[in-house]
Structure formats: C-alpha cells, structure tokens
Amino acid sequence: MNLITPPAPHIHSGNRVSSMMTKVILALIPAIIAYTWFFGWGLVINTAIAVTTAVASEALMLRLRRRRLAPFLGDGSAILTGMLLAFSIPPLAPWWITVLGAAFALIVGKHLYGGLGYNPFNPAMVGYVMLLISFPREMTAWMHPYILEQLEIGFTDTLGMIFLGHYPYDLSLDALSSATPLDLVKTELGTNNTVSEIMANNALFGDFAGTGWEWVGNWLLLGGVLLIYQRVITWHIPVAILSTLFVIGSFFFLADPDTYPSPLFHIFGGATLIGAFFIATDPVSASTTPRGRIVYGIGIGVLIYVIRTWGGYPDAVAFAVLLMNMAAPTIDYYTQPRVYGHPGGKA
C-alpha cells in the first residue's frame, strides 16, 4: 500500500481556480446578452476575437516561459481577461483593436510580470488603457442605442464592419456611433448647459442613466450579487466603490444639481458596475485584507468621481482601478487583521 501522503488537512473544499473563473464568466453572460440586445452583435464578435487572441497569447507565453500548457490554459483566466476587455471596447471597433488589446493584456499585462498570480495590474485594464491612449478615435466610437431601431444590422453586417470596414446603407462609422452618456454630459457641461437640459434633450438618456446601458447595468448588478452569494468575491470592494460614489455623487448633486449629475447616473453610467463587481474584484491585483478591500474600494470610488468630474477623460474606472492596484500592497500592509491573542494589533 502506497501511503506516502502530504500532511493535513487531508480533505479539501473542492474549490479550484478554474471553478472560480468559470463562475465569474457565467455571471457575466446575462449582461452580455443584454448588451447584445441593445447594441447588436458587435460585443459577441469582439468577445470571440478577444478570447481567441487572449488564449493564443497565453499559450504562446507559456510556451516561451516553458510552463505546462494544460493547467494554465484550463484555469479560464485568459478567457475571462478576453471577455472583460471585449466588454470595454466599442462594439464596432475594428478587429485589430481587439486583437492588439487582448495580446497586450496577456503578454505585457500578465506574463511579463510572471503570469497567473503575479501581475500587479488588472491585465484587461492594462490592455484597455493602452488602446484608449493609443487609439482614442476608435476607442470612443460607441454605438448609438437607437441605431438598431432604425436600421436592420445583422450578424454578417457587423462582421463586415469589424473585419472589413464595410458599413451598411453607405453609412460611415461616425454616423453609426455616438458619444457615451458620460462623454456627452462632460462635453455639454463645457458649453454651459445644465445637466437636466442635457438629459432632457438627448435620446441617449433613459430613466436614470444611458438608454440601454442602464439595463446592461442591472444585469451586471445581478451577476455581481450572484458572485457574492457564491463566495467568489466578497461584498467589501463593490459595496465600498458603489457607496463611495453614491455619497460623493449625492453631496455634489444636492449642492448643485445643474452641474453635477445624480449619483444613480454615476453608478449606472459608464463602466461603474462592471468595474465594481468584475474588474476591481480581480483577486490577483486587488487588496487581500478585509479592511484593505474597503480602503481599496473607497479609493476607486473617489478616483472614479474625481477623474470623471474634473479630469480629462469621461470615464475613469480603468484608471481608478490601475491606480489602486498600485496601492494595494501598501494598503494590505497597513490593514492587517488583528491577530488572535494580541489585543494591541498585529503579531
């Protein structure tokens, strides 16, 4: 009988890296369906491109780093990075944008730092920010939510737009796209309009945030709550981000509702919800202590509001997350839990 065994514990919860990643991927799917409902096939195609590129880049880097392929390709982390990146890219962005972003995320954002578990920054956000800075035109051409009501744009049309740059009905990309609600508010506020004027006069706005976007947001929220319920993530980071945005947003909104949009607009607008539940909670790059996660979430919430309101970019989730990624090790150091038996604090 071969009884050479490692020491205790001799049983395991059955939790695995791959099952955690799979749960996150599944939680994202309702929002992808909602997104596709409102904005067409672009996201589905982009997701396919991004995931394929991400997995291929991961395989290439594992090869170069002489690591075993099976356990790491099977963990699902590259697939998730691809999906999150695709979610961040405008649905009609040309294919090479997505390929470039996904490859950069995996190769530079992840493997040059040592691969799974060692990247200090969220790889999807590294890829996104690289694209946003390098290709601002392509990265800000978002789809107008009412285009699909006016025009019949099918799957093959979308494929043609993404891969060949062929736009149907002899339209241009500019005609099909529009700014995001966040972007619009930002530019219009610069022309001395009040928030209510801007929102009343534009079809981009729905009940409390952008048309379509608010529904995608609802499904992201649902997916996020499921992740907390499944104990894949803890409540700390999302709750800290959202309540910080709500508190700061309410403060300025109540002080001057003409200049500052409502807190709900901040929560359901832009990338806030996907950021709070799916991006900031990326375990590798986030804070690990209970109090640290709260500090980390508050930091992200504050940075989102500050950059959106007074900074140069209409949305700020990616920058806020990357900046707080940088601070995470320091936050962890200062927020270590109190050790049992040490009334004064740490061991």
Place this chain on the structure above:
Amino acid sequence: MRSSAFKLFRIRGGVHPEGRKQDTCGQPIRELPMPALLRIPLQQHIGAPAQPEVRRGDRVLKGQLLATSQGLISAPVHAPTSGVIKSIGKFPAPHASGLPVRTITLEPDGEDRWIDLDPQATPLHLEPDDIAERVAAAGIVGMGGATFPSAVKLGLRERFELHTLVINAAECEPYLTCDDRLMRERAHEIIDGIRITLHGLQVNKALVAIENNKPEAIAAMTEAARAFDEITIVAVPVRYPMGSEKHLVQTLTGKETPARSLTADIGIVVHNVATVRAIGEAVRFGRPLISRVVTVGGGAVHEPGNLQVPIGAPVEALIEACGGLREEPAKLLSGGPMMGQPLPELRVPVVKGTSGILALTTAEVASKPTMPCIRCASCVDVCPCGLLPLEMANRARNADLQGAADFGLMDCVSCGSCSYVCPAHIPLVQYFNYAKGALVEQQRAKHKQEETKRLAAARAERMERLAAAKREAMAKRKAEMAAKKAREAEAAQAAEADDAATEPTDAPVNKLAEPQVGT
C-alpha cells in the same frame, strides 16, 4: 442543566467541511475482540517517555503498571489486559514518520483478569491533591489528540486563579463520532468525571460545549446533568475549528487567551470529554487509562463504526473488525481529516490519543495539483487567528522565516482551514509547519551563537586585561629602571664628588617574571 439562552460569542473565520459523520454516529460502540498481540508504546503523551517496570517474560494483570512516568510532564503506562510480556523493544510509531519508538509487546492470555483496584466510594471528599495524584497514577492524558498529561492541568490551580472548567465536546473534525457516541452512551459517567474534575480544580462552574449537529448527545448530557446546577450543557454552532481550545473558550466567554499563554491565564481549564470520563473512572474506581473509543471511518472501510479498543491494538485489527477495506485507501489517517496524522502502515498501534482511524478514498481526499496563488484571500477570510496565510506562505516558501514570523507565524494553530479552502490547492499548513520548525531551530542556533559570542567576548576581554596588566608591569619596570639609572647617575656623581665611588652591587630583580594569571 441546559441553557438554550446561553450567550455565545462569534469567532473569526472558520470553515464548514462536510460532516460525514452519518456512517458512524448512529451505531453503538462495539468491543474490539482482543488482538493476539498488543504493542504499547512508552511515549503516548507529550513529555518524557515512561520507564519500563516489567521485564520480558513477566506475567501481568489487567491494569498493572508497565512503565512509570519520568519527570513532571510524563505519564505512566498500564497493561490493557492480563498476559505475558513478550518483549521490550523498538516498534514503528503511529506517526507519519513511522520511526521506531520504545514499545512493550504484551501477549494477552485471554483471561482479562484485573489487578486489585483501589476504588474510592466518595471521591468528592478527597483532597484536590489526591485527585491529581490518582489521575497522574492512572496515566491519563488529553484524549482529544493533544495527549498532554491531565494531572498537570489539574495542578494549574496552584499557579492560576481558575473559575471555569470547559469540557471540549465540540468534535468539530469531520468523520469522528467517538465523543458523540460516548456522550450518548456514557453521559452519567462523564458527568461524574466532570464533578470530580471540578472538585480537583476547586472550581464550581463547568461548561460542556457540544456542536449542535449532535442533538442526541446534547439531550443525553442535558438529562444526565439535570441535577447539577454547576454543569451547563451548551450547544455551540457547527464551525471548524470550534474544538480548538482557545477558540472554544472565546465562543463561550468572548475572551481571548493572550498569545503564547494558557487558557488558565484567563481562569479557564479545558478538558476533552473522553478525558474527564477517564478521570472519573480513575478516581472513583481506580481504573487506569487502558482503552478508549476509536472511530473507524472513511469511504474505504466496509462497515464504519465506533470501537472500544485496548491501547496497543494494531490498526489492522480495527479495520478488520469493521469489515475490512473495500478499496485501497488514498490516505490512512490517525485522527480527523483536518489535523490528523498520516499513518505509515497498518501494523502501528492505537494509543491514548487516537480518536479515529480513517481510510479515505481518492474521491474523499479531492487532491488536485497546486497552482500559483491568485491572492483571492479565501485563506484570510477563513483564518480563525486573523492571519494572512498567503503572505506567510510566500515568505516561508522563500525561506524568509523572520518575514513569516512578522506576519504571525507563531500564532498559527495549524487548523488547516486555509489549505482546505485554497482554490490553488497550495499546501499552506505544510509551509507553516516547516517554517515553525525551522524558526525554532534557528532561534536555538541563534541562542547558541550568541552564547558563543558572549564567551568569545569574555575571553577577549580577559586577554585584554592580562595584556594591560603586562603592559602596566612593563611600564612600572621601565620607570623603576629609569629611576634606578637616575639614582645610579646621582650616586656616581655623588661618588665622583666624594671621590669615594662604590659600584652598585645589587643586581636588578627580573621584574618580567611576575606571576602571570592563567589564561
């Protein structure tokens, strides 16, 4: 008395492993048929091994002393049945290492004849010190697995102000049901043991903590304790590691035991439930600890159950009595699956601290290859001690022992909750146990080095003092020489002046030959 309104306090973290107790908890304790040979190790406890009092060929009776305890922290060993001493030699220990330890081999004669016992009809009238003495003589050690000599714990009343006795009947390890069965079947004996222990400690309050997944045990104990107001049965939540002494005390009292101290520091002594029963048996009936209840479980065992087992019975006899193995086990363990020890082979004996023998299948073990840490902090969330296992493991793995210690390595109780939940299947506890051992070793080496350094410094200082003394002597001699020269010159001058010169005759004493202090 049962208090359903007993106020409980929350402990940090913890996990909820599947109990897997249903296979064994419903079946009565069975007597293990006497094996052909008993192998009784001389060290079944923390502390010094016992010293044999018998020789090969001796006939012994059941309960007869086989080996006496050595020193303050030790325990004697008694014959589990009557028979003949076959040998006193080395035999593999029931420990992962399988290293041979000194063991008495006893061949039972089948008569199972008791030695003359010294019962005590009124144990509550004994002096507390007599109780401790009887417990010590009966070889009772902590039967929950820690195997600390129980008499030493009874003596704590001399050093600490005690107010509460806590009976650890949480049995939070999956699979194990030996305490559960004991409480269902022997509740009155346990309560008697608790009363005797209370008297021995001179304490008038006992809390019996039972995880609330054992309703039958709680009912039986509550019934048995009905007449005694000083004993409260408390149902505690099911959460591993509820049975960790310090965490159980925190659950019951809200108080934390200071780091590296005993629970006695906050006035509490904790005994396992089987241990107090053994105390009762020893004090009231004079019976030493020579058998115990062992859970035989795991998916690889045909008919899992609980057995009353004489100390020294081979593990294979227990498995045989439970229908044998249905498949080759992936792991063979002594104790529970969370903190138990892998056993090296089936021949090793049951000892006083063996609460369970588990033969687990591959499916039960659910072991997977290790992945890199993804910093998910599941380990942080479940750690009952408030540690950051991922940071400690990182440092331990890179041999940064001090770094690991700064993160609280020495406060880790090795409960295994972190390894249990780790999605990357990192053997965190293995790192910590390694690092703890290495750290202790390092501190010992450091102490030795400092001692060497101190001695070297003392020697250097002594040598310096000698050299200084030498230099001083030299200078003194030089000065003397100079003075002499001056005197001579003076004398010569004077002689010249007197015209009556006389040469000095006294030769200078060799001042260098001053006695030297030995080095």
